Amino acid sequence: MSKKISISKYLAYIFLILLCFIWAIPLVFGIATSFRSQTEVVSTGFRLLPVNWIVDNYVSILDNTSTAPILRWLMNSLFIATTHTFLVIVVISITGYGYSRLKFKGRDTLFFTLLGISFFPGVVNLIPSYKIIDALGWVNTAWAMIVPGLAGMGNIFLVRQFMKGIPKELDESARVDGASEFKIYYSVILPLIKPVLIVCGLFSFTGSWNDFLWPVIVYTDVDKMPVTAGLLLLQDIYGNYRMIGQLMGSAILAIIPTLLLFLFAQKYFVQSINLNAGIKG
Template sequence: MSNPVMDLDKSALAVGRKRAKIGVSQIVAYVFLGLLCLIWIIPIVFGITTSFRSQTEVVSTGFRLLPVNWIMDNYTAILQNTSTAPILRWLTNSIVIATSHTLLVVVVISLTGYGYSRMQFRGRNVLFFTLLGISFFPGVVNLIPSYKIIDALGWVNTSWAMIIPGLAGMGNIFLVRQFMLGIPKDLDESAKVDGASDFRIYFSIMLPLIKPVLIVCALFSFTGSWNDFLWPVIVYTDVDKMPVTAGLLLLQDIYGNYRMIGQLMGSAILAIIPTLALFLFAQKYFVQSINLNSGIKG
């Protein structure tokens, strides 16, 4: 016959070992995450502080996390250069392009996701999965055909070359479609009984319900458009019309040849300020919206 006291001691011992095991695993996880944070943060901090160093200090002191003398000369020179390197114009161009692209993406993917998830037509699933499979090809494969199309439309050196391509990204459409598939179709049927059209159902019922996934797609689209580098370098040759990513490549030739590392780093820091501000403003919505399980069938 078992002894209740001994059984209780064994249970307490097992719980204690489990807690100790969990404690050790948590410590290891925190140490690992802390090291990753240092790997990411130190280069960023070093880049920021380098933008406040004089050129003499940059080339003479080697690696030093904080500058000896904090100066604003690099930023003054950057903002005053409005001819060969108009950084403020580039930032304005990028804001217009990324914002316009994001707004159109939200419209296109929400309408497309509604069509693939709620409307019935022949070959719907075949078409969707065919396009989804094609989207797995590397984007570099489409560079030459895409440029030929842009050139034929007369969009080279215009904002349309950055705004229109990529509006119907299959990754975003897939997320919206899956989210919509998790919404009960009883809502559609009830609305149709009341005489609502497909557009009315989409606008009045679906859009409010899919707001979380649209926020995620909008954030991804904005940052993707802002950080796009290869495509704007190809389609822009006019300095005044360039977005900031293409402008940074030009700055490497302007400042790099003269070893103006501080000004080059200052330009890079200015380029990340809008996306950093967007993240700080929208991180609450992003964290709330990233859980898409409510819109995906199990």
């Protein structure tokens, strides 16, 4: 029996290592390409590592502040994603509290109706969403990226289910002591749901940072674009096999923030597997 377990464990390790290589090779090749000269890109064919490592591509990218201000795009994306994430945490924590702890007529019906509507593809709402953003005068502003999606039902569902694992005796004890609903939410419930809020925040940040279709639609001002919309613009500037190194370097710069976020926040993703991780004892 132990031999069978060992064999299955080794096979699992081999499979995971193969998956790691499949995932890592394109990333390594992309990073290496950003350090190649254009001559090497078009002449040597497939080669995992460059013959001569150069940084000229990154120098050209950072020097271009007129037609492709990538540093400004990165700062725009950072502001949008950070603000969106903060507001998401506020909205879903309050909404989740209402759906899990408060009692009002039609609560569950309303929740599951909204949850069912959220299953429709987001592309269905593109035209109505744009009409609303245009009517509010938010085209080419950060609010066009920050406000839509604040009350995502996926995040609210996670928070609601997490709160359901918290004993309601805590609420009742706080009410006996004279605490208001807001006091119960802020002082009792909020500290216990930090793990799920952190996970929802991480997903919201990466989702906002990586969003591509929506910013392409609502932004036409080059200086106000987030980095994903800017990368599409770079295909016209650096594409058509003219400046592949610069194009790849720009893409590498765009993924660095989310890559660092995942590296430093791995434990919270593991913690999210258990929705009752916030309850001790």
